[in-house]
Amino acid sequence: MSDEQEHNETEVKEPMSKHQFYFETPLYEILGVEEVVEDFDEGDVDGYNSISGFDTTYKINRGRIGDQYSDYYTFYTITLTCKRNNTDKIRFFVLNNGKAILKVGQWQSLADIQFAELGKKYDKVLDEDSLFEFKRAIGLAAHGTGVGSFVYLRRIFEKLIFQTFDAHKSTLGVEKKDFAPMRMEDKVELLKAHLPSQLVEMKSVYSILSKGIHQLSENECLAYFEPLKLSIELVLDQKIEMDLKRQRDERVKDEIKNIHTKLGK
Numbered sequence: 001m002s003d004e005q006e007h008n009e010t011e012v013k014e015p016m017s018k019h020q021f022y023f024e025t026p027l028y029e030i031l032g033v034e035e036v037v038e039d040f041d042e043g044d045v046d047g048y049n050s051i052s053g054f055d056t057t058y059k060i061n062r063g064r065i066g067d068q069y070s071d072y073y074t075f076y077t078i079t080l081t082c083k084r085n086n087t088d089k090i091r092f093f094v095l096n097n098g099k100a101i102l103k104v105g106q107w108q109s110l111a112d113i114q115f116a117e118l119g120k121k122y123d124k125v126l127d128e129d130s131l132f133e134f135k136r137a138i139g140l141a142a143h144g145t146g147v148g149s150f151v152y153l154r155r156i157f158e159k160l161i162f163q164t165f166d167a168h169k170s171t172l173g174v175e176k177k178d179f180a181p182m183r184m185e186d187k188v189e190l191l192k193a194h195l196p197s198q199l200v201e202m203k204s205v206y207s208i209l210s211k212g213i214h215q216l217s218e219n220e221c222l223a224y225f226e227p228l229k230l231s232i233e234l235v236l237d238q239k240i241e242m243d244l245k246r247q248r249d250e251r252v253k254d255e256i257k258n259i260h261t262k263l264g265k
Contacts, residue, residue, distance in 0.1 A: 076096060
C-alpha cells in the first residue's frame with residue numbers, strides 16, 4: 001500500500017456540527033456517535049428562525065423520554081429555544097444509544113425550516129417558479145426521493161444559464177436557436193464573463209446532476225444532494241452580491257452625474 005493510500009484510509013472525517021445536525025440532516029439518517037460533535041445536545045446553536053423570520057441563536061435543552069427500565073431509555077427530546085424572543089421553539093426526538101445517533105422526528109420539519117430561509121434569501125434572484133423548484137428539490141430529498149430532487153436542481157441551473165443568455169444576447173453574437181443545443185460546458189464558456197465565477201468554476205455540477213438523473217440510484221443521489229444544493233446556493237449568493245454591486249455602481253454614477261451637472265451650472 002502506498003503512503004498516499006494509507007493516509008487516505010486513516011484520514012479522520014471532521015464531525016458534523018450542531019447546525020448541520022439540526023438544520024441540514026434529514027430524519028432517520030443513521031450517524032455513528034463519532035460522526036457528530038460530542039456536545040451536539042447541549043449549549044447553543046446558530047440557525048434560522050423560520051417562525052418569526054430572522055437569523056438567531058438557539059439554546060439547546062435535552063430531556064430523556066424513559067427511565068432505565070423503559071424501552072425508550074435511549075430516546076431524548078431536544079428543544080431549541082430562540083434566544084431572541086424565548087418563545088419560538090423547534091423540537092426533536094432523537095435516538096442516542098451510545099453507538100448511533102439519528103433524528104426520528106422533528107417540528108418544524110426540515111423542509112419547513114429550509115423553505116422559509118430560501119424564500120428570505122433568494123426571492124430577489126429566483127423567479128417564483130425557480131423558487132418553487134428549489135423548495136421542491138429540498139422537500140423530495142427530505143422524504144427520500146433523490147433522483148427527483150436532482151431534476152429540480154438541474155432545472156434551476158439551466159434557467160440561470162438561459163436567463164443570463166437572454167440578458168446579454170445582443171452582445172454575444174449567437175442566436176438562441178444556435179445556443180439552445182450547445183453542450184452545457186460550451187454555454188458556460190460562452191457566458192463566463194456574465195456569470196458568477198462560482199458557477200463557472202463548478203460547471204461540472206450540471207453533468208453530475210444529469211448523471212444522477214439517468215444513472216445513479218436513489219441512495220446515491222441522496223448522498224450527493226447536500227453538497228450539490230449548497231453549490232447552487234453559493235452561485236445564488238454570489239449573484240446577489242453581483243446585483244448589489246451593480247446597484248451601488250449605478251447609484252454612485254447617477255450621484256456623480258448630478259454633482260457634475262450642478263457644478264457645471
